[in-house]
Amino acid sequence: MNSLKGLAPQRKAKKEEERIWPPLEGVEEGKVVTRVAPEPNGYPTLGHAKGLLVPFIYARLYKGKFLLRFEDTNPRVEKLEYYDAIREEFSKLLEAAERELGLSPGKWDEEIIESYHLPKMYELARKLIEQGDAYVCTCPAHIVRMKRKLGEPCEHRDQSVEKNLELWDKMLSGEFGEGEAHLRLKTDMKHPNITMRDPGIFRIVEALHPIHGDRFRVYPVYDFSVSIMDSLSGVTHAFRSKEFEPHVEVQLAILRKLGLREYSMIQFGRITIEGIPLSKRYIRPLVESRILDGWDDPRIPTLRGLFRRGILPEAIVRFFYELGPSKVDATVNMDIIAAINRKILDPKVHRYMFVPDPIRASIGGLITPAEAKVQIHPNLKKVRKITLNEPRVYIPQIDVKNLKVGDEIRLRGLATVKVRSISPDEISLTMSEDQRKKGVKIVQWAPLNRGVPVKILVPLTPYSYEMIGGYGEPALKELKVSDMIQLIRLGFARVDQRDPFTLIFSHK
RNA sequence: GCUCCGGUGGUGUAGCCCGGCUAAGCAUAGGGGCCUUUCGAGCCCCAGACCCGGGUUCAAAUCCCGGCCGGAGCACCA
Numbered sequence: 001m002n003s004l005k006g007l008a009p010q011r012k013a014k015k016e017e018e019r020i021w022p023p024l025e026g027v028e029e030g031k032v033v034t035r036v037a038p039e040p041n042g043y044p045t046l047g048h049a050k051g052l053l054v055p056f057i058y059a060r061l062y063k064g065k066f067l068l069r070f071e072d073t074n075p076r077v078e079k080l081e082y083y084d085a086i087r088e089e090f091s092k093l094l095e096a097a098e099r100e101l102g103l104s105p106g107k108w109d110e111e112i113i114e115s116y117h118l119p120k121m122y123e124l125a126r127k128l129i130e131q132g133d134a135y136v137c138t139c140p141a142h143i144v145r146m147k148r149k150l151g152e153p154c155e156h157r158d159q160s161v162e163k164n165l166e167l168w169d170k171m172l173s174g175e176f177g178e179g180e181a182h183l184r185l186k187t188d189m190k191h192p193n194i195t196m197r198d199p200g201i202f203r204i205v206e207a208l209h210p211i212h213g214d215r216f217r218v219y220p221v222y223d224f225s226v227s228i229m230d231s232l233s234g235v236t237h238a239f240r241s242k243e244f245e246p247h248v249e250v251q252l253a254i255l256r257k258l259g260l261r262e263y264s265m266i267q268f269g270r271i272t273i274e275g276i277p278l279s280k281r282y283i284r285p286l287v288e289s290r291i292l293d294g295w296d297d298p299r300i301p302t303l304r305g306l307f308r309r310g311i312l313p314e315a316i317v318r319f320f321y322e323l324g325p326s327k328v329d330a331t332v333n334m335d336i337i338a339a340i341n342r343k344i345l346d347p348k349v350h351r352y353m354f355v356p357d358p359i360r361a362s363i364g365g366l367i368t369p370a371e372a373k374v375q376i377h378p379n380l381k382k383v384r385k386i387t388l389n390e391p392r393v394y395i396p397q398i399d400v401k402n403l404k405v406g407d408e409i410r411l412r413g414l415a416t417v418k419v420r421s422i423s424p425d426e427i428s429l430t431m432s433e434d435q436r437k438k439g440v441k442i443v444q445w446a447p448l449n450r451g452v453p454v455k456i457l458v459p460l461t462p463y464s465y466e467m468i469g470g471y472g473e474p475a476l477k478e479l480k481v482s483d484m485i486q487l488i489r490l491g492f493a494r495v496d497q498r499d500p501f502t503l504i505f506s507h508k
Numbered sequence: 509g510c511u512c513c514g515g516u517g518g519u520g521u522a523g524c525c526c527g528g529c530u531a532a533g534c535a536u537a538g539g540g541g542c543c544u545u546u547c548g549a550g551c552c553c554c555a556g557a558c559c560c561g562g563g564u565u566c567a568a569a570u571c572c573c574g575g576c577c578g579g580a581g582c583a584c585c586a
Contacts, residue, residue, distance in 0.1 A: 245513060491547090
């Protein structure tokens with residue numbers, strides 16, 4: 001097997017060699033079909049991004065097809081809003097993958113909603129029963145669990161095909177309540193892999209389905225629906241996270257009994273973010289109790305939370321591209337994503353002055369109106385002009401701390417000044433004789449009358465923010481929500497709200 | 509407990525299938541330097557790893573065996 005060198009994505013203006021992903025077994029370019037198969041039971045997180053990107057990248061690397069399939073076979077937990085959230089977030093990521101990695105087209109080729117295929121699955125279930133490969137079991141769950149553990153069959157295992165068909169019809173027609181009957185695949189009750197001991201393949205769920213309402217009451221179990229759907233939709237390589245490893249055998253057994261096409265099932269490791277819980281189980285209560293601002297709260301690693309934090313979809317895509325499809329569980333640090341984000345942002349994002357914990361300063365000898373020029377970006381020739389109508393500005397307290405009368409500082413882009421006197425709430429400055437003096441400490445400032453009050457929220461934990469208040473340059477007012485900027489010396493931030501002007505701190 | 513899967517610098521990853529051509533590449537974090545009328549940014553440099561023990565071989569991170577450690581699964585969830 002040759003390397004994928006020829007298929008490696010191109011990135012313009014990037015000299016370094018692109019990393020090459022391990023090749024897939026026995027593939028033919030143009031014939032690969034992969035898929036992402038999320039359950040619409042919540043807002044997608046960074047964890048889902050790997051499940052999306054790994055199969056997508058492979059599909060595009062081999063010029064194959066990529067499917068989005070909703071695994072909506074447990075109506076108890078699924079909601080319509082989640083289908084949309086998944087579509088939205090996934091679109092953003094895939095579009096970014098096209099821009100950042102050159103993997104095109106940056107979208108899925110086809111969308112499949114599994115629940116529409118329930119009738120087909122019922123057909124196949126009936127076929128299994130008729131073949132004597134499945135039976136309806138009416139044991140209570142705890143008995144089944146125990147017997148599976150012990151490797152003992154129950155009395156339903158040997159029921160006649162007729163009896164099973166009759167019971168199956170009763171399941172469908174509503175004569176059994178939830179939990180009173182389920183269809184099991186007949187395999188081997190002594191199989192060393194417990195998952196393989198006559199696994200349940202259909203059960204009753206008495207909940208309204210977000211799309212179909214009460215149309216169905218019998219739903220397939222994961223093992224049945226994935227294998228059927230993957231096989232029938234032409235998937236050649238199915239990726240999922242490692243916990244499904246023991247299910248490979250079950251799914252293969254189902255396919256073989258039904259004589260359906262087999263395909264490769266590939267597992268990858270899960271990721272955990274150091275110090276940030278990814279699980280919905282953890283996040284949901286925080287959203288419901290309103291400690292969090294919603295599922296897009298910038299303190300949590302839902303994709304929309306990260307976007308709101310100012311993490312670009314491009315950064316997430318590149319991160320997973322560099323991470324690769326490895327089977328090892330990875331504990332990653334947000335620093336890595338921040339580093340990638342910074343590399344993308346740094347060359348294009350404009351710089352702004354910001355004065356935290358301000359103190360007033362008056363500048364004696366400054367003739368107003370005065371005009372200061374500040375650089376928009378170190379690599380750009382352009383400057384931004386700040387007009388001062390009166391000789392008064394805000395400067396950071398912290399910079400005043402060690403100042404004595406007679407010390408000199410430079411107000412960035414405005415003037416070099418000398419300290420005349422310091423009082424608790426105001427500092428008095430005067431213009432220096434030598435405006436071009438070298439080695440003077442440089443201080444950021446904002447005009448007193450036109451400085452923009454700014455609130456910066458620094459996400460700390462899902463429970464907390466650090467709030468930094470201060471004044472920024474007048475030009476901040478021209479920014480729109482979701483614009484990204486760099487606060488000089490502080491770091492990158494995203495405009496979250498214009499009134500009051502609120503920034504979410506992304507990272508330094 | 510049983511079954512499966514892994515184990516490369518602080519962290520993550522490449523290489524392992526087809527043993528030598530890299531006594532191990534990249535990223536991030538760390539250390540040092542450069543630049544600058546302040547981007548905690550950028551640029552340059554440095555240091556740092558093949559879980560252990562046997563075996564096969566002229567040659568092993570790569571193959572085999574044993575051990576140790578870690579993860580996942582063992583639902584009428586996905």
